[in-house]
Every structure is written in C-alpha cells, then in structure tokens.
Amino acid sequence: MSLRLTRRTLLLAAGVGALPVAHARALVRPWPADWAVPSLRLPDLQGLEHTLEPLRGQVVVLNFWASWCEPCVAEMPSLLRLAETRANDGVIVLAVNYQEGADKVRRFLDTVLGEVPGSMPVLLDRDGAAAKAWTPRVFPSTVLIDRDGSPRWAVIGELDWTGEQASTLLAPLVAGPAPGQRR
Known part of the structure; x- marks a missing residue:
C-alpha cells in the first residue's frame, strides 16, 4: 500500500474535511x-469485465456494499430506484460487492430486490482491492463521479438515493457538460 493511500484511508476514517449533512447515517465529503x-x-455477475473509461460522459454512482452489512441492505432498493429513474439523465449505478461469491450475491439480490437487476450492474470485488483503493472500507461507501470521470463526492454510510440530499449531490453532476465541452 502506498503512503498516499495510507494517509487517505486514515483521513477518510477520521472524517477530515467532512461536510455537515442532514442525514445522520451518511457522511458526505x-x-x-x-x-x-x-x-x-x-x-460482473456474468463474468464480463467493467472499467470506468467507457462510462465517460455519464455520471457514475460507484457504490461499495456487502450482504452482511445492514445499512447496505437498507440502501440497496433506493440505489436500484436511482438506477431506473435517472438512467435517461446519464446516471449509471455500479454496485460493487465486497469479497462475496457470485452465487451468494445473486441470492442476496433475489431476496432484497426480488431480482438480479439489469439496470444496475453488480460487480464483484473478490479480493477487496477496489474497496481498499476507493473507500475507507466502511460499508456502504459511495463515490459520485462526474461526466469527465473525476470523483466529486464520497458518501460514507447509508443514504436514501431517491431523497433530497442525493438529488442535491447529483444535480450539478447531471447538469455538467459532457467530456470535452467547455464549462
């Protein structure tokens, strides 16, 4: 692990630079x-590889979760609703599972959502390296990425992704220009 990631992880865990938020269970920075x-x-669950590069031009909601995480279970339906209702706005939700097998993830999704969603790709972080690189390994953790592919916000903890706070965070990202356009 690089010194930068170690420092970053410690700062994230300590909440340095945190903004006050209305939702008590989520820390937004x-x-x-x-x-x-x-x-x-x-x-993904079908074995197809996903990267962020082809998603430039879209707003990416990169959510890290685990089936044993109660706030993740509570948050999952609102993530799916966000994926379904904001797809026409250029918003894509990637749900990254932390270190669980595909069969267990499918069973979880069937139980919690009633289906394995087609509108929200579910990715498998089998060794936990992606969660380690992107988050303080607190679940759920979500990174909001703008249309240029730049992370803008980190949300640590459960958030209602169909609520006012999520809309406030997403609005400027959705309204932003596509890559290569002048700001």
Whole structure:
C-alpha cells in the first residue's frame, strides 16, 4: 500500500474535511483534489469485465456494499430506484460487492430486490482491492463521479438515493457538460 493511500484511508476514517449533512447515517465529503483516481477493473455477475473509461460522459454512482452489512441492505432498493429513474439523465449505478461469491450475491439480490437487476450492474470485488483503493472500507461507501470521470463526492454510510440530499449531490453532476465541452 502506498503512503498516499495510507494517509487517505486514515483521513477518510477520521472524517477530515467532512461536510455537515442532514442525514445522520451518511457522511458526505468532497473528493480531495490531490488524490489520484484509482483504477477499476472488475467482473460482473456474468463474468464480463467493467472499467470506468467507457462510462465517460455519464455520471457514475460507484457504490461499495456487502450482504452482511445492514445499512447496505437498507440502501440497496433506493440505489436500484436511482438506477431506473435517472438512467435517461446519464446516471449509471455500479454496485460493487465486497469479497462475496457470485452465487451468494445473486441470492442476496433475489431476496432484497426480488431480482438480479439489469439496470444496475453488480460487480464483484473478490479480493477487496477496489474497496481498499476507493473507500475507507466502511460499508456502504459511495463515490459520485462526474461526466469527465473525476470523483466529486464520497458518501460514507447509508443514504436514501431517491431523497433530497442525493438529488442535491447529483444535480450539478447531471447538469455538467459532457467530456470535452467547455464549462
């Protein structure tokens, strides 16, 4: 692990730079400008590999979760609703599972959502490296990425993704220009 990631992880865990939020279970912070954007290359439940590069031009809601995490279970239906209702706005939700097998993840999704969602790709972080690179390993953790592929917000903890706070966070990202356009 690099010194930068160690420092970043400690700062995230301590809540340094945190903004006050109305939702008591979520801590919302801007993504620090001096932190590098980690790579992401993970398989989905069908074994197809996903990266962030092809998603430039869309707003990415990168959510890290686990089936044993009660706040993750509570948050999952609102993530799916966000994926379904904001797809036409160029919003894509990637649900990254932390270190669980595909069969267990499918059973969880069937139980909690009644289906394995087609509108929300579910990725498998089998070794936990992606969660380690992107989050303080507190679940759920979500990173909001703008249309240029730059992380803008980190949300640590459960958030109602169909609520006012989520809309406030997403609105400027959705309204932002596509890559290459002038701001």
